[in-house]
Amino acid sequence: MAPPRKKTAKPTTVDDIVYSMNFDASPDSVARLLALTGKFFGLPSDISSRSGLKKVHPKIEAIYPQMEAEFARSKVQQSKCVIVDLYAHLSADVILRNRLFQYGFLSQILSLLFDPVCRNVALDSLVRITQLGGIEVHLTIAKETCGPLLRVLKDYPDDRDSAEMALKILVHTIVPVVSIDGKKMDPNLPRQLPLAEVAQTLIDELHRDPSPSLLDHAAHCIIELSEEVRLTPPMVNLLIAGLRAKDWLFRTRCLSGLVTFVVPYTQRDMRMQNPLQVIQAGNAPAPLRAKMEAFGIERCDSHKAKTSNREFQRVVEGGEFYEGGKTIAELILRTENAFIDAMRPFAGGGRTSDVLLKCANTIREKGVASEANLADILELKYLILRQRYTEAADIARRALKRDPDFAYAYYALSLALVQEGDPADGLRLVKKAAKCTRGPRNLSDFLRLQMLLVGVQWAGELAMRTLNGSAEWAPADEWQVGIAMVKGALDDAELFLEEAPPDHRDARTVMCWAIVLHVMLDENISDNLRELKPYLERLKLSDEFYRWFPDGAPPKTQIRLVAELILMNFSAAKTEWGALIRAFDEDRKDIMAKAPTKEKMERDLAAWVEELDIGGPAGPRCCGHEHGAGHGHGHGHGHAHAHGVAGELKTTEMHRCSWCHNPSAVLRKCGRCSEARYCDASCQKQHWKVHKKKCLAAKNEPAPLD
Incomplete structure (x- = not known):
C-alpha cells in the first residue's frame, strides 16, 4: 500500500507562492504564477474573458484590500510584479479600471518604475491601463508619470523595450491633457507639464529607433501638441x-x-x-489685361462687377421695383458683387441693399408663379448680407419644396447651415445644387463657380474632420466617405481651374487647396513636385491680380501657409522620414485604411449626398456620425493602434459602450431596445441624440438602463 501523500501547506502570502514554485521568469512560469496568485486572491480562473471579469465586479471591493496589503507586505520583487500584472488584467474592463484607480492602485505601480527587475512589468501595466479612455484617469497618470517617464528614457537609453513602452504611456496620457475635455477638467495642466520636452523626446526616439509602431504613437502626439508647442523643423517634416x-x-x-x-x-x-477695382476694371496692367482678353473680357469678374454695379445703379435711380427687381435678381446671379452695399447718407439713410426687399415684395404682389424664384433670390441676398441665416434657411427650405431645381436656394441654405454649425448638410446642398439646370436665371456661371469653391473648401475641411474622428471601431464606410470627399474636392478644384476667369479673387484659396490635396492623392508624385505646375502658375497669376490695387501682399491664410510649408519642405521631409514612412506602410499593409476605387468613391459620395434632409435643422453632424465627450470615460485616442503591446489583453469578446466605445463586462443595456449598451447613465444621455433615431418606440427621453 502506497504511503499517504504529504499535504502541501496552503500559501499564506504571495511570497510563499513564488518560493514554492521555483519561479524562473519563463513564459510558462509567469502564466502559472499569475494563475496561482489570482486563485490566492479569490479571482476567477480566466480573467481575460468577459465572463471571468463579470464575476470580479461584485467581489472587487473585498479583493482589492488584500492585494494592496500583500503588495505592501511583500519583500520579493516578483510578488509585486505579479500583483501589478493582475491589476493590468482587471483594467481591461474600464469600469473595473476606474474602481481600482479610485482605490489608489496607481501608487503601487509607480513605485516599481525604477526597480530594474520590475520596471518593464510596471511600464507594460501602465500601457494597458492607459490605452482605454477616461479623461480623469489619464490626467492623473499624466501628472504622476510625465517626469518619471522622461527620466526612464534618459536613464535607460539602451533598453528599447522600456523606451517604447514609456513613449506609448506618454502619448496615451499627454493627448488627453491637451484635448478639449482635458482642458475643461484641468485648464492649467498643459502649462505644468514639459510638453515641448515630450515632443522633442518623441522625435529623438524616432531618430534613434525608427520603428513603425513608435511612429504611429509619436506622430499622433505631435499632431495633438501642435497647438501647444512650437513644432521644430524635424516635427514639421514628419507631418509633411x-x-x-x-x-x-x-x-x-x-x-x-x-x-x-x-x-x-x-x-x-x-x-x-x-470699390476702386469696380471703377477701374478696364484699366488692368497690360500683362493682366492680356490674360483677361484671352479668356474674354465680358466673362471676367471685374468686368461683370463694373457693368452690374452700373446697371444696379440705373435700376435703383429709376425707382421701378417690379421690372427693376427682376433685373437685380439676374445681376445677383451674374456676380458676387452686383452692387456695393454701402450706407446711404441721403434719401432717408439705410443701406443700398434695402431696395432688395422692396423689389421682392413688389414681385410677389404681382403673383406671377414663374417669378417666385426671382423674389426669393432678392430676399435671400438681403438676409445673407445681414447675416440673418435662420430666416434665410426658412425661406430657402420653402423655396426648395416648391422648386427642387432652384440652385440659388440650395446655395443660400448651404451658407446658412454652415454658419449654424452643420457643414455636412451644407456640402450635401452644394453637391445637389451642382446638378441643377444651368442657365443665367438658375445655375449661372458665377453660381457654378461658387459651388466649386465652397465644394473644395468644405469638402477638404469636412474630410479632415471625418477621417480624424474615425477610429478602430468606426465603420469602414465612414472613413471611405472621407476619402471620397478629398478626391471630390480635388476634382472640383481642377474644374475651377478650367472654368474660372483669371481675375477670380478666390482662385488663390482653391489653388492652395489643390496643391495640398494633390500631394495627398497622387501616389506617384515626383520629388520636385512638377505635377503642381498648373496650380502654381495660376496661384502666381491670382497674386498678381491681388497686387493690381494697393492692398499689399496676398494674405497668408491657413491653407496657403500649409501649402507653402509643403512646397518648401517636401524634399527635405522625404529625405529625413521617407524610409520610416515606407516601413510604416509595409508594417500596416494588411490593416491600413486604403483608398477605395474611383468608382466606389463616386458611389460613396453620391450615397452620402442623398442622405440630405432639407425639412429642418437636426443639430450638428459630421458625415452622419456624431461624436462627443465631456464625461469621465472619454473616447480613447481617436486613432487605431495597429500593434498591441507585450502581454496586451484581448478585449474583442467584450462589449463596448455605444457612446465612449470603452470595453466592459457589465455594460447596461438600453431599457427600450436592449441593443445599445452603456457604462452608465452619463454615456447613455450623451448618445441619445444618435440612438433615438434607431431605438424602438423612441420618445423624447432615453429609457432607464437595465
Missing part, C-alpha cells in the same frame, strides 16, 4: 512626410497637425470688394 503614407487615417491626421501648427501665423482674407 506623413501626407504620403498609404494609410489614409494617418495622412489626414498629419494634415490636421499642419493646419493647427500654422494658426498663430494666419492672416484673415477679408474678401471685401474694393
Whole structure:
C-alpha cells in the first residue's frame, strides 16, 4: 500500500507562492504564477474573458484590500510584479479600471518604475491601463508619470523595450491633457507639464529607433501638441512626410497637425470688394489685361462687377421695383458683387441693399408663379448680407419644396447651415445644387463657380474632420466617405481651374487647396513636385491680380501657409522620414485604411449626398456620425493602434459602450431596445441624440438602463 501523500501547506502570502514554485521568469512560469496568485486572491480562473471579469465586479471591493496589503507586505520583487500584472488584467474592463484607480492602485505601480527587475512589468501595466479612455484617469497618470517617464528614457537609453513602452504611456496620457475635455477638467495642466520636452523626446526616439509602431504613437502626439508647442523643423517634416503614407487615417491626421501648427501665423482674407477695382476694371496692367482678353473680357469678374454695379445703379435711380427687381435678381446671379452695399447718407439713410426687399415684395404682389424664384433670390441676398441665416434657411427650405431645381436656394441654405454649425448638410446642398439646370436665371456661371469653391473648401475641411474622428471601431464606410470627399474636392478644384476667369479673387484659396490635396492623392508624385505646375502658375497669376490695387501682399491664410510649408519642405521631409514612412506602410499593409476605387468613391459620395434632409435643422453632424465627450470615460485616442503591446489583453469578446466605445463586462443595456449598451447613465444621455433615431418606440427621453 502506497504511503499517504504529504499535504502541501496552503500559501499564506504571495511570497510563499513564488518560493514554492521555483519561479524562473519563463513564459510558462509567469502564466502559472499569475494563475496561482489570482486563485490566492479569490479571482476567477480566466480573467481575460468577459465572463471571468463579470464575476470580479461584485467581489472587487473585498479583493482589492488584500492585494494592496500583500503588495505592501511583500519583500520579493516578483510578488509585486505579479500583483501589478493582475491589476493590468482587471483594467481591461474600464469600469473595473476606474474602481481600482479610485482605490489608489496607481501608487503601487509607480513605485516599481525604477526597480530594474520590475520596471518593464510596471511600464507594460501602465500601457494597458492607459490605452482605454477616461479623461480623469489619464490626467492623473499624466501628472504622476510625465517626469518619471522622461527620466526612464534618459536613464535607460539602451533598453528599447522600456523606451517604447514609456513613449506609448506618454502619448496615451499627454493627448488627453491637451484635448478639449482635458482642458475643461484641468485648464492649467498643459502649462505644468514639459510638453515641448515630450515632443522633442518623441522625435529623438524616432531618430534613434525608427520603428513603425513608435511612429504611429509619436506622430499622433505631435499632431495633438501642435497647438501647444512650437513644432521644430524635424516635427514639421514628419507631418509633411506623413501626407504620403498609404494609410489614409494617418495622412489626414498629419494634415490636421499642419493646419493647427500654422494658426498663430494666419492672416484673415477679408474678401471685401474694393470699390476702386469696380471703377477701374478696364484699366488692368497690360500683362493682366492680356490674360483677361484671352479668356474674354465680358466673362471676367471685374468686368461683370463694373457693368452690374452700373446697371444696379440705373435700376435703383429709376425707382421701378417690379421690372427693376427682376433685373437685380439676374445681376445677383451674374456676380458676387452686383452692387456695393454701402450706407446711404441721403434719401432717408439705410443701406443700398434695402431696395432688395422692396423689389421682392413688389414681385410677389404681382403673383406671377414663374417669378417666385426671382423674389426669393432678392430676399435671400438681403438676409445673407445681414447675416440673418435662420430666416434665410426658412425661406430657402420653402423655396426648395416648391422648386427642387432652384440652385440659388440650395446655395443660400448651404451658407446658412454652415454658419449654424452643420457643414455636412451644407456640402450635401452644394453637391445637389451642382446638378441643377444651368442657365443665367438658375445655375449661372458665377453660381457654378461658387459651388466649386465652397465644394473644395468644405469638402477638404469636412474630410479632415471625418477621417480624424474615425477610429478602430468606426465603420469602414465612414472613413471611405472621407476619402471620397478629398478626391471630390480635388476634382472640383481642377474644374475651377478650367472654368474660372483669371481675375477670380478666390482662385488663390482653391489653388492652395489643390496643391495640398494633390500631394495627398497622387501616389506617384515626383520629388520636385512638377505635377503642381498648373496650380502654381495660376496661384502666381491670382497674386498678381491681388497686387493690381494697393492692398499689399496676398494674405497668408491657413491653407496657403500649409501649402507653402509643403512646397518648401517636401524634399527635405522625404529625405529625413521617407524610409520610416515606407516601413510604416509595409508594417500596416494588411490593416491600413486604403483608398477605395474611383468608382466606389463616386458611389460613396453620391450615397452620402442623398442622405440630405432639407425639412429642418437636426443639430450638428459630421458625415452622419456624431461624436462627443465631456464625461469621465472619454473616447480613447481617436486613432487605431495597429500593434498591441507585450502581454496586451484581448478585449474583442467584450462589449463596448455605444457612446465612449470603452470595453466592459457589465455594460447596461438600453431599457427600450436592449441593443445599445452603456457604462452608465452619463454615456447613455450623451448618445441619445444618435440612438433615438434607431431605438424602438423612441420618445423624447432615453429609457432607464437595465
